[in-house]
Amino acid sequence: EVQLLESGGGLVQPGGSLRLSCAASGFTFSSFAMTWVRQAPGKGLEWVSSISNTGGSTYYADSVKGRFTISRDISKNTVFLQMNSLRDDDSAVYYCAKGLEGLRVLDYSDYWGQGTLVTVSS
C-alpha cells in the first residue's frame, strides 16, 4: 500500500524557515518523481515544486522560486521541502504527492499524503 506521511509543519514568523519532510513507502521510491502541492485555507490547489526520480531535475512555481528548495534522499525514501523567507501567503496545507508515470517530472499525482499545515504569522 502506498503511503506518504508529511511532517515538519507548524507556526513560523514571517521571514522564517521551515523544512517539510515526506516519508514514502509501498512503492519503488527511486522510480517516481515527487511533487509538493499546497492549499491555503478555504482555497484551491497550487502546485509548488517537483523533483525527478533521481533528484537531478527540479522545478518550482514562480511564487516560491528562489525561496524554496526541493530535494530527496533515496536511501531514506524521503522528499523534503526547505522553505526560507516565508511570507504570510505561504500559509497553507502542504501535500506531498507521487507522480503517476515515474520518469515524467511534471506529472499528475496518483497518491497524496494527508498534508501538513504551515502557518506564517507574527
Added chain:
Amino acid sequence: EIVLTQSPATLSLSPGERATLSCRASQSVASYLAWYQQKPGQPPRLLIYDASKRAIGIPARFSGSGSGTDFSLTISSLEPEDFAVYYCQQRTNWLTFGGGTRVEI
C-alpha cells in the same frame, strides 16, 4: 502560464442525477488534463488523467472527455459520496490547477 477556468463554481444536484463539470484552458493542453476529487479534510484523489483515462479503482460512473482547450467531467448518476469539490489540472506547460467546482446537494 496556462490558466484553467472551471464552471460552474457550484453545482446543486440530487443523488441519481447526472453532473457535468467543465474545464477550459487558456491555450491548448492537447489531452494532458486530469480531474481530482477532494472531500473536506482529505487530500485530492485522482479520478481521470489524459482527459479520459480512469485512474485505478475509480468507478465507471466517472468519465472524462475533451481535448485542446475544452474538457468535461461527467458523473452519470450521483452517489451520496460524490458530493465534493472537483479540480482539473494540466501538465502540458508546468502544472496548474483550475479553481474548482463544488458539487453539492
